[in-house]
Amino acid sequence: MRSRTRAGAGVLAAGVASVLLATTASAAPEPGAPGAGDPYYPNAGNGGTDVLHYDIRLSYQPETDLLSGTTTLLLTATQDLSRFDLDFALKASSVLVNNRPAQFTNSDGNGELVVTPAEALAKGQTATVVVKYSDTPSTEQVDGLNGWKHGDFGALGVDEPQSAQWWFPSNDHPTDKATFDVSIEAPDGLSAITNGSLVRTTKSRAGWTRWNWRSTHPQATYLTSFIVGKYDVRQSTTPEGKPFITAYGTDLGDSRGAAEASVERTPEINAFLASQFGPYPFEAEGGVVTSGISFSLENQTRPTYGLKNFTSGANTTLIAHENAHQWYGDNVSLGRWSDIWLNEGFASYAEWLWSEHEGEGTVAELAQYTYDSNAADADLWKVVPADPGADNQFDSAVYDRGALTLQALRTTVGDDAFFTILKDWQVEKAGKDGRIQEFIALAEKVSGKPLHELFQTWLYTAGKPAAGPNGAAAARTAHAAAAKPKSWDQIQANHRLLATEHRH
Structure with a gap:
C-alpha cells in the first residue's frame, strides 16, 4: 500500500508540476491585438487595454497646421501584456509607461502606434501612458485616407467612424x-472647442489663449471633437441648469440666422426628446456650426453641424436627429460598426417624432x-440595415428603412410597450455599448411578443416588405389619402x- 501510495503521489506531483508549468507558460505576457475585432475596421480599437481617462493637452497653429502636445492615458491591462497598440496617425516623439x-x-x-513598455503589464494592472508628439495632421494618412479638415475655417477633428487618430492616441x-x-x-x-463643460479660458502666453x-461621462473617441477657428461662442444655461454652449463660424454669411434659429432651440428639442427616450444623459448641451464640413456629426454634448444644412433655412429636424444620438449612439454606443442601425435608425425616427x-x-x-415613395x-430596399457592409454603412437604407423598422415595431407592440422599450434600452445600457440582437431580445421581453x-x-x-410600416390595413387607408x-x-x-x- 505504501509503495503504491508513494507511486501515486509521485504521479500526482508530476501532474501538478505539469499543470503549474502549463499555467506559467500560458500566463506569459503577449502582445495586445492591433484591433478590437470589428470586421468592418480590423485595425480600429485595440486588444489588451481598457482606457479609463484621457488628458489631452495641445497647442495648435492653423496657419501651419502644426499640432503639438501631450496625451496622457490612464488605462487598465485586460491581459498580461508585453506590448500594446494605440490608434494614432501622427508621429510620436516619446512614450512613457508608468514613468x-x-x-x-x-x-x-496603418494608424498603429506600437508601444513596448520597459516592464510587461500584468492583467488588471493600471498604467499611465504619456505620449508626446508634434506633427501636421493634414499630411498623415491611414489606409490611404485622411480624416482631418484644414482650411480658411481653421481645423476640424470631426468625422465618423474615425477621427481621433489625427489628433490624439x-x-x-x-x-x-x-x-x-x-x-x-x-x-x-481664435476659439478652441470640444465636448463637455468649459472649465476655463486663460491667457497662456503672449499671443495665445x-x-x-471636461467631459465627465463615458465618451467614445470618435465622438470627441477638435474645433479651432474663428467662432462666436455663446454661453448660457438650459432651463434645467446645464451649461449650454453654442458656437458659430464667423464665415457663415446669409445662413447665420437660419443656423442660430435651429441650434439655439436645442434645449427645447432635447426636452421633447427626453419625454420620448428618458432623461437627457449628459452634463452639458450645445452645438457648433462650421463651413468646414457639409455633413453633421453627433459629437457628445455638442454636435457639429455643416453650414450646408442651413442654406435653405432653419432645420430643426436635423437638430432633433443629432441630439437623438445623445441617447442612441452616444449614451448607448454600438458594439460593432455593423450595428449602425442602432444609431441612425433611431435618430431618423426622432426626426419623425419631432415633425x-x-x-x-x-x-x-x-x-x-x-414606404410608398420607394x-x-x-x-432603399437593396441594402440590409442590420449588416450593410462598411461601404454602405451610411446608406440611406440605414436611415430611412431603419426608421421604418421602428415604426413597424411600434405598430406590432403598441405605443406603451414601444416607448418602454426605447427607455429601458437607455437604462440597461447607459454609458455602455449594445448589439442589435440585444435590442431585439429586450423588445421581446418588454412586449411579450415574438418579434x-x-x-x-x-x-x-x-427587398421591400409586403406590408407597410403601419400594418396592411393601415397602409391602404393611409395610402388612399396620402x-x-x-x-x-x-x-x-x-x-x-x-x-x-462621411469618410467611408
Whole structure:
C-alpha cells in the first residue's frame, strides 16, 4: 500500500508540476491585438487595454497646421501584456509607461502606434501612458485616407467612424469609452472647442489663449471633437441648469440666422426628446456650426453641424436627429460598426417624432410616405440595415428603412410597450455599448411578443416588405389619402448629406 501510495503521489506531483508549468507558460505576457475585432475596421480599437481617462493637452497653429502636445492615458491591462497598440496617425516623439521610457514604433500608414513598455503589464494592472508628439495632421494618412479638415475655417477633428487618430492616441472603437480632459491652446482671436463643460479660458502666453474642457461621462473617441477657428461662442444655461454652449463660424454669411434659429432651440428639442427616450444623459448641451464640413456629426454634448444644412433655412429636424444620438449612439454606443442601425435608425425616427410634435406630419404619415415613395426596385430596399457592409454603412437604407423598422415595431407592440422599450434600452445600457440582437431580445421581453419575423423582414432581408410600416390595413387607408408631410423633403435632404459625406 505504501509503495503504491508513494507511486501515486509521485504521479500526482508530476501532474501538478505539469499543470503549474502549463499555467506559467500560458500566463506569459503577449502582445495586445492591433484591433478590437470589428470586421468592418480590423485595425480600429485595440486588444489588451481598457482606457479609463484621457488628458489631452495641445497647442495648435492653423496657419501651419502644426499640432503639438501631450496625451496622457490612464488605462487598465485586460491581459498580461508585453506590448500594446494605440490608434494614432501622427508621429510620436516619446512614450512613457508608468514613468519609464518605452520603445515605440510610429504608424506606417496603418494608424498603429506600437508601444513596448520597459516592464510587461500584468492583467488588471493600471498604467499611465504619456505620449508626446508634434506633427501636421493634414499630411498623415491611414489606409490611404485622411480624416482631418484644414482650411480658411481653421481645423476640424470631426468625422465618423474615425477621427481621433489625427489628433490624439487612443483606443479608437466605441466599445472603449472614457472620460476626457481636453486643453487646447490656440492663437488669440481664435476659439478652441470640444465636448463637455468649459472649465476655463486663460491667457497662456503672449499671443495665445488656452481653452480647458471636461467631459465627465463615458465618451467614445470618435465622438470627441477638435474645433479651432474663428467662432462666436455663446454661453448660457438650459432651463434645467446645464451649461449650454453654442458656437458659430464667423464665415457663415446669409445662413447665420437660419443656423442660430435651429441650434439655439436645442434645449427645447432635447426636452421633447427626453419625454420620448428618458432623461437627457449628459452634463452639458450645445452645438457648433462650421463651413468646414457639409455633413453633421453627433459629437457628445455638442454636435457639429455643416453650414450646408442651413442654406435653405432653419432645420430643426436635423437638430432633433443629432441630439437623438445623445441617447442612441452616444449614451448607448454600438458594439460593432455593423450595428449602425442602432444609431441612425433611431435618430431618423426622432426626426419623425419631432415633425409630429411640430405639426408637420405624423410619424405614421411620414413612415407611410417613405414606404410608398420607394418602389419595389428602389435602392432603399437593396441594402440590409442590420449588416450593410462598411461601404454602405451610411446608406440611406440605414436611415430611412431603419426608421421604418421602428415604426413597424411600434405598430406590432403598441405605443406603451414601444416607448418602454426605447427607455429601458437607455437604462440597461447607459454609458455602455449594445448589439442589435440585444435590442431585439429586450423588445421581446418588454412586449411579450415574438418579434423574430418582424426584424428578419425589416432589418435582415433585402427587398421591400409586403406590408407597410403601419400594418396592411393601415397602409391602404393611409395610402388612399396620402399627402406629402411638410417635413419630408427636409428630412430626405438631411439624410442625403448624412449618408454621403462621411469618410467611408
